[in-house]
Amino acid sequence: MLANVYPWVMVRAMTDAPSAARAETRDDDLPPVQPPSAGFIVQLFVVPALIVLAVVAVWTLFGRLAIGEQDWRRLVQDLESANPHVHKRAMFGLAQLLDADQRLKHRGQQLAANPEIARALVSQFERSLNQTAPDDETLSLQVYLSRALGLLDVPATTVPVLVKALEPQRQTEIRKGAVTSLALIAGRALERGEPLGEMAIAALTELSQDADPTLRRPAAFTLGLTPSPVAVDRLQVLLADADVMTAVNAAVALARQQSTAGFEVFVRALETMPPAQNPVAQQETLLIQKNVLHAIAGLGALFDAQQRQTLRQLIEPMAQHHAEPRIRIEARAALNALAQRP
Incomplete structure (x- = not known):
């Protein structure tokens, strides 16, 4: 009955049976298929891509x-x-x-x-x-x-x-x-x-006498980068400047030339630095403290015994309790330098 209704199904089944058998025989004769290895993929795709990128980079x-x-x-x-x-x-x-x-x-x-x-x-x-x-x-x-x-x-x-x-x-x-x-x-x-040379030093020396402290400050700093007897003499005078930052810049500039002449300025800066009242003043205070501590660390054993003792007493609380991590780091470096023997 099924053959009468769907004769083409039976014919197709009979026709396909030998083909299926032959296909199965051919499949058995084929070698097994191996998946490509990672190394092959790298050689095929990644290596050429790297070569192209290298060429593009050189060209660029x-x-x-x-x-x-x-x-x-x-x-x-x-x-x-x-x-x-x-x-x-x-x-x-x-x-x-x-x-x-x-x-x-x-x-x-x-x-x-x-x-x-x-x-x-x-x-x-x-x-x-x-x-x-x-x-x-x-x-x-x-x-x-x-x-x-x-x-x-x-x-x-x-x-x-x-x-x-x-x-x-x-x-x-x-x-x-x-x-x-x-x-x-x-x-x-x-x-x-x-x-x-002398032209720059003369101009900076004159600028360091200006009435405007915002000009004296960078003048003092820059004089420290122009080592000469004229610059050193002017920096010695600037240690007594009424502007704290100018005096500190002069002391730091002298320290850069391995002079401890700014010791009293360093002490005043660490002793009397008032609490900052606004963000700008706070940044200035931190800058002064950082520069002073860095200068002290650079001089280290060049201070005499009494000076080292005075500085240690001022710096130890900063190394332990200062709110700013960078100041604590600078303070510890300064203490290490002061602990060195002359």
Whole structure:
């Protein structure tokens, strides 16, 4: 009955039976299938991918180096553009390029020592400073350039114009920018064994006598980066400055030159530091404490026995109970240094 109703089913079944048997025989004759190994997959996909990535990375590196070289040359040319928008974009672009290159350290193009860039930016700054009646935009430009020059390491080109920017008739922010740049340049020059010369020292000495303590402070700090008898003599005077931070900067600057002349300033700073009343004052207090402790640690056994005892009595509570972990760390380092024998 089933065959009558579905004759094609029976025929198909009869027809497929030998085929199935033959298929089973062929399957038995085939070798077993092995799954691909991890090593094979790595060779097939991962290794070629790594090769491609390496090629792309090398191409990108050389492409960026070439683009970077073109960028600074183009920006230097654009500084002379009559179009004020192109001119400003080039100036800001150069400063950003210098900052980015400095962050790359030895992997960068060392643009900080590039004399063409230095001459171009200094020319712009001098031109701006020579204006007799600068508007607000020009003054903002002067402030920007006074700070940007600190990224350069061509002192013979940059120091004279920065000294010019320290003149008393300049705006305070321009003078602050200039002395900050001089500090950066002086620090790197000192590391190279090429401290700044008499021109910078004379200008910093004059600035350290300004009525504005916000100018005396960086002047004292920077004098410590220009070792000379003139700088040391002025720092000795600044130890008695009425402004606490100026006096501390002078003491720290002398400590950098292995002098313990700032001992009394260190003691006053650790004894009489009042509780900070606002976040800005709190940060200033922490900065003073950190710098003083770091300077004491650097001098260590150079203090006499009585001085070491006095400093230990002031520092031990800070090492144990100060609220700021970084101050506790600095305090312990100072105590370790004071424990060393002369």
